Amino acid sequence: MTASPADGLRVGLFVTCLVDLFRPSVGFAAVKLLEDAGCSVEVPAAQTCCGQPAFNSGDRADARAIAEGVIRAFEGYDYVVAPSGSCGGMLKKHYVELFDANDPWAGRAEAFSAKVFELVSFLTDVLKVTGVSASHDGTVTYHDSCSGLRELGIKAQPRALLATVKGLELREMKESEVCCGFGGTFCVKYPDISNSIVSRKTADIAATQAETLLAGDLGCLMNMSGKLKREGSPIKARHVAEVLAGMTDTPAIGEKRR
Amino acid sequence: MQSTSPRFRKNAVEALADSELQSALRHVRSNFIEKRAKAVAALPEFDALRDVGRQIKDHTLAHLDLYLEEYEAKVTAAGGHVHWAETGADACQIVLDICRRVNARTVTKGKSMVSEEIGLNAFLEEHAIVPVETDLGEYIIQLRGEHPSHIIAPAVHVTQRQVEADFRRVHTHLDPARNLDEPTTLLGEARAVLRDRYFQADVGITGANFLIAETGTSVIVTNEGNGDLTQILPRVHIVLASLEKVTPTLEDAAQILRLLARSATGQDMSVYTTLSTGPRRAADPDGPDEYHVILLDNGRSAMLGSEYQEMLRCIRCGACMNHCPVYHSIGGHAYGWVYPGPMGAVLTPSLIGVEQAGHLPNASTFCGRCEAVCPMRIPLPKMMRHWREREFERNLTPATTRYGLSLWAFLAKRPALYRLAARIAAGGLGWLGGGKGGFRALPLAGGWTRHRDLPAPEGRTFQDLWKQKQRDGGRMPQ
Numbered sequence: 001m002t003a004s005p006a007d008g009l010r011v012g013l014f015v016t017c018l019v020d021l022f023r024p025s026v027g028f029a030a031v032k033l034l035e036d037a038g039c040s041v042e043v044p045a046a047q048t049c050c051g052q053p054a055f056n057s058g059d060r061a062d063a064r065a066i067a068e069g070v071i072r073a074f075e076g077y078d079y080v081v082a083p084s085g086s087c088g089g090m091l092k093k094h095y096v097e098l099f100d101a102n103d104p105w106a107g108r109a110e111a112f113s114a115k116v117f118e119l120v121s122f123l124t125d126v127l128k129v130t131g132v133s134a135s136h137d138g139t140v141t142y143h144d145s146c147s148g149l150r151e152l153g154i155k156a157q158p159r160a161l162l163a164t165v166k167g168l169e170l171r172e173m174k175e176s177e178v179c180c181g182f183g184g185t186f187c188v189k190y191p192d193i194s195n196s197i198v199s200r201k202t203a204d205i206a207a208t209q210a211e212t213l214l215a216g217d218l219g220c221l222m223n224m225s226g227k228l229k230r231e232g233s234p235i236k237a238r239h240v241a242e243v244l245a246g247m248t249d250t251p252a253i254g255e256k257r258r
Numbered sequence: 259m260q261s262t263s264p265r266f267r268k269n270a271v272e273a274l275a276d277s278e279l280q281s282a283l284r285h286v287r288s289n290f291i292e293k294r295a296k297a298v299a300a301l302p303e304f305d306a307l308r309d310v311g312r313q314i315k316d317h318t319l320a321h322l323d324l325y326l327e328e329y330e331a332k333v334t335a336a337g338g339h340v341h342w343a344e345t346g347a348d349a350c351q352i353v354l355d356i357c358r359r360v361n362a363r364t365v366t367k368g369k370s371m372v373s374e375e376i377g378l379n380a381f382l383e384e385h386a387i388v389p390v391e392t393d394l395g396e397y398i399i400q401l402r403g404e405h406p407s408h409i410i411a412p413a414v415h416v417t418q419r420q421v422e423a424d425f426r427r428v429h430t431h432l433d434p435a436r437n438l439d440e441p442t443t444l445l446g447e448a449r450a451v452l453r454d455r456y457f458q459a460d461v462g463i464t465g466a467n468f469l470i471a472e473t474g475t476s477v478i479v480t481n482e483g484n485g486d487l488t489q490i491l492p493r494v495h496i497v498l499a500s501l502e503k504v505t506p507t508l509e510d511a512a513q514i515l516r517l518l519a520r521s522a523t524g525q526d527m528s529v530y531t532t533l534s535t536g537p538r539r540a541a542d543p544d545g546p547d548e549y550h551v552i553l554l555d556n557g558r559s560a561m562l563g564s565e566y567q568e569m570l571r572c573i574r575c576g577a578c579m580n581h582c583p584v585y586h587s588i589g590g591h592a593y594g595w596v597y598p599g600p601m602g603a604v605l606t607p608s609l610i611g612v613e614q615a616g617h618l619p620n621a622s623t624f625c626g627r628c629e630a631v632c633p634m635r636i637p638l639p640k641m642m643r644h645w646r647e648r649e650f651e652r653n654l655t656p657a658t659t660r661y662g663l664s665l666w667a668f669l670a671k672r673p674a675l676y677r678l679a680a681r682i683a684a685g686g687l688g689w690l691g692g693g694k695g696g697f698r699a700l701p702l703a704g705g706w707t708r709h710r711d712l713p714a715p716e717g718r719t720f721q722d723l724w725k726q727k728q729r730d731g732g733r734m735p736q
Binding site for chain 1: 267270271274583584586587588620621622623624625626627629630640643645646647648649650651655659663664666667669670671672673676677680683684692693694695696698703705706708709710711712713714715716717718719720721723724725734
């Protein structure tokens, strides 16, 4: 086997609470992609959630306490990788806002922030991965989740890797950059507005006639797949990592177990 | 203006059920976005210009007192008068005093959101003065007895069919056979009626997009020319503007103007950009005999030095609402006060109090598109989050949210306990929902399952499976 730029890199996987609870297969797909690229992957047990629910609800004290726990758990790694643009954005962009300049944690948060990446952008931008060995016979459409897109600049990276999946055809939906209406607690606090937003989204998804919806965030995927299911749509939903890792023999999100 | 922001949730549900409104909102979703994108793509230095705009405003806000004093001195030197109004009531009274002194019966108005903010029309009507809105959109909503639903397109919530019906109802002189099927025929009809009003008016009131300290000039932009007729034809011109509209120099205003129309309507420039300095001079062919500026504070100075100061950079282009998925769903009226959309979600609590407007900063998905298109680079989501923090500190966050959040945070701070709880939840929910793949209804999850299925968990947590995999020497758990 040839040496890879990632050989010997110790990567701490930030699993994300939704992946941990709802869809462990995304975590294993992330591990496979990172290991295939030559990283050694560890999963610190002392992680729970990135703290977004507290941060976005105005509970700064709890957000800070959770951030300290995450930073402590991941400080020893060369990189911290999350299979989510939203959690990645929280760790990379917002943790540093939680501490005042003279707070002893400010420096630790800065150093931590520099090591955090969203999974697909880590593979392409840092490890310079240009292709995957997976194959997937079928048509897919890709939704650009808001935080990944606008906080971390993730747009071309997943498309570049998807283009190397054998048999896969990407059909772009209209307004792939528009929010799906999930928004964390927004979708349960304002369910009717959220429904209006996700309904426009599922119409755009359906119009592509793709068989599978992909995205990089489980929250958005649960929202869109839940709506597609309610509408009786046959379109399946998967995290992009599952397709890139060639791990699509599991039931899709919200599909019944075989 | 009376606020219905506390009823935001109910307003939103009504808006979602209003089919005329929903059809009107489609126009916002397509037109504004496409036109802005084209205009921005055609100007390579657009992003650099945004930095310039931000710097100009930040500099001005840091020295606001000095620039306001300079502005006042220049207006006075040009023969105009500057009035300082701390509150909306003060500003209304100043307008009334001027109107009474010149025996005004009719007042024409060019579009001014500040006059909406202070409820000027209702106040003038109470005092037997007839205010006439001259912007087509404003004219339409005045006929309908409504308020603007958008800061640059006040009647964007009204369909063409509704405008025709309103004109036939109010313009009783109309021949029933007259064709009003086209936007241009509607415009012609409004124009014919408004023409007389311009000549009747004793006082013209306009807003201002900029107040230029260097020269004492007020600047307005319009696409209809109604602002010009409003300020040139009557004997008295009143400029009603809030403090933060001041800009140091003509050059500064010119730079920001390059951002304004592109962001708002996708035009390079608005059709009319009108600069006014003082009343008519002896050699001038036209213009008012008196020129007054009312500088309104109404809560702005309290934002200076606070975490909301950056909001005062806003140039009222409306790009944030044009790109907001929440605005696209419910329109502007649901927000319940003068300023809708993301900019309103920050500005409204600042001006009328977060107790009144607490829903607005919460009703955002934080998708960040508003900040991405804001020409003045205002960090709107960040400031909405500041409001949520103020609400949380003051116990204004709903009790159920607080309890849920504190239980969740309790666990999130204790990884071992959290893993146990997650294992139980994933196992239980997976067992319950796995057979069907998801839930159509679930206790305590009504907000989610009202409109969507909830996908069932796979059954075991990642942490649990990962631990087993490590124990089994790397073999994947079955």
